[in-house]
Amino acid sequence: MITASHNKISDNGVKIADPSGGMLTQAWEPFADALANAADSDSLLQLIIEFAKKESIVIDGNCRAEVLLGRDTRPSGESLLEAAKQGINSIVGSAAVDMGILTTPQLHWMVRARNKGVKASERDYFEQLSSSFRCLMTLVPGECKVKGTDNKLVVDGANGVGGGKLECLMNMLDGLVIEVRNDGKGGGILNEGVGADYVQKEKVVPQEFGSNDVGMRCASLDGDADRLVYFIVPSASSDNIVLVDGDKILSLFALFIKEQLGILYKGVHENNAYQARLGVVQTAYANGASTDYLKGLGLEVVLTPTGVKFLHEKAAEYDIGIYFEANGHGTILFSDSFLCWLEKRHNELPEGSEQQKAAVRLLAVSKLVNQAVGDAFSGLLLVEAILQNLNWSINHWSELYRDLPSRQLKVKVMDRTAVVTANAETVAVKPPGIQEAINAETVKYPRGRSFIRPSGTEDVIRVYAEASSQEGADTLAQSVAKLVEQFLG
Numbered sequence: 001m002i003t004a005s006h007n008k009i010s011d012n013g014v015k016i017a018d019p020s021g022g023m024l025t026q027a028w029e030p031f032a033d034a035l036a037n038a039a040d041s042d043s044l045l046q047l048i049i050e051f052a053k054k055e056s057i058v059i060d061g062n063c064r065a066e067v068l069l070g071r072d073t074r075p076s077g078e079s080l081l082e083a084a085k086q087g088i089n090s091i092v093g094s095a096a097v098d099m100g101i102l103t104t105p106q107l108h109w110m111v112r113a114r115n116k117g118v119k120a121s122e123r124d125y126f127e128q129l130s131s132s133f134r135c136l137m138t139l140v141p142g143e144c145k146v147k148g149t150d151n152k153l154v155v156d157g158a159n160g161v162g163g164g165k166l167e168c169l170m171n172m173l174d175g176l177v178i179e180v181r182n183d184g185k186g187g188g189i190l191n192e193g194v195g196a197d198y199v200q201k202e203k204v205v206p207q208e209f210g211s212n213d214v215g216m217r218c219a220s221l222d223g224d225a226d227r228l229v230y231f232i233v234p235s236a237s238s239d240n241i242v243l244v245d246g247d248k249i250l251s252l253f254a255l256f257i258k259e260q261l262g263i264l265y266k267g268v269h270e271n272n273a274y275q276a277r278l279g280v281v282q283t284a285y286a287n288g289a290s291t292d293y294l295k296g297l298g299l300e301v302v303l304t305p306t307g308v309k310f311l312h313e314k315a316a317e318y319d320i321g322i323y324f325e326a327n328g329h330g331t332i333l334f335s336d337s338f339l340c341w342l343e344k345r346h347n348e349l350p351e352g353s354e355q356q357k358a359a360v361r362l363l364a365v366s367k368l369v370n371q372a373v374g375d376a377f378s379g380l381l382l383v384e385a386i387l388q389n390l391n392w393s394i395n396h397w398s399e400l401y402r403d404l405p406s407r408q409l410k411v412k413v414m415d416r417t418a419v420v421t422a423n424a425e426t427v428a429v430k431p432p433g434i435q436e437a438i439n440a441e442t443v444k445y446p447r448g449r450s451f452i453r454p455s456g457t458e459d460v461i462r463v464y465a466e467a468s469s470q471e472g473a474d475t476l477a478q479s480v481a482k483l484v485e486q487f488l489g
Ligand SMILES: CC(=O)N[C@H]1[C@@H](OP(=O)(O)O)O[C@H](CO)[C@@H](O)[C@@H]1O
Pocket: 285, 306, 307, 308, 325, 327, 454, 455, 456, 457, 458, 462
């Protein structure tokens, strides 16, 4: 997948899907790094030969391989796609298949579907999403069917691939009206003053949104449509938004799934039921209030280091694993054994019973959410279906818990690898003494929490702080940033 996601339009990059449709296995990352940094074509060839040998990959033309290619709307994507085609086709037995302009999750979905031997076109992707959405909507309790503007959603497409694709999908949906802005056709620039990353980090109204949208349900996609956040424009006079981030999306999903499981298991003796393990996965960036809320629901919450590959891997350990980064990237994973049991249970339950409806809803969720990677479209449709099922407004959802004020800063240092973390990045074990110094600052603030970690994508140390007041979070973040400078400057 040729994309640089939420980064500026002049950037570009690649995301690689495994044959399962999931992210590239972590063991292959050093190879990908080495390829990207090869000095010339001879060393590139050498790297490939050595790697194929090490991994016992036979390149003799007998073993056929297809590599699906997609790209986002970046102008540089076109020539990079050509280069990728030439590279792939130069290997005996392998063939590049150009799938066209796609969102990242669409390409992952296609790889997964193709290798499962099921229909894998873009039409099939839209068909699966819209039919499972329809299924969830037909089960909206009668008293919850809403009218008027409540079924309208305004989406910021980040001026990227997601806007146009959502316009195709929305024509296949009933019971939901979507208005797409920043679809990239109106002259706006990709990710500039728009998109999920901007909205989540800056917490201000994106371009093309304003006083006419006060109180509306709004959402933002990122540049390759694998991230999703919601927001509300609270007043006509201010640029600030009320952010409904990945943590709140996760909380909504967890609440709904727990509720459906509760209905499904009602009256069933524990010994007769498949004990589905439900797990919630977050990172240290998850707002402390969200973690408290989820634990308060009685859910098992685990933290992993930053980066969706870690969250995905952890979530896959559960029968139902829900993971989200605060920035809006996440999904729900279902185990095959649970789905198998659920199908069977669904067939046994009395037609039209509440329990059977819960089974149908859970099965529909498993088809709606992208099992390969986080997908803004399936996330968006699931949020919409749940809000309608619960008869909730975005305000009600947003008030599920109150976010603790937080602040993120970044500090440029000589060598970011000097910071080594443990316990899902919540503790800095190196340089020696820095964690004690951070702790001494943090205890000064009610509900204070702070951590530092080296960024995996930028040459900086990131600082996160939260506290009971915004002023507290700001000063705590600044003091910790100073400590970073002192210890590493
Ligand atoms: C604090 C933050 O937002 N970190 C982002 C950012 O990683 P860093 O390692 O923090 O640079 O980019 C990652 C890839 O998009 C994303 O998964 C992650 O959540």
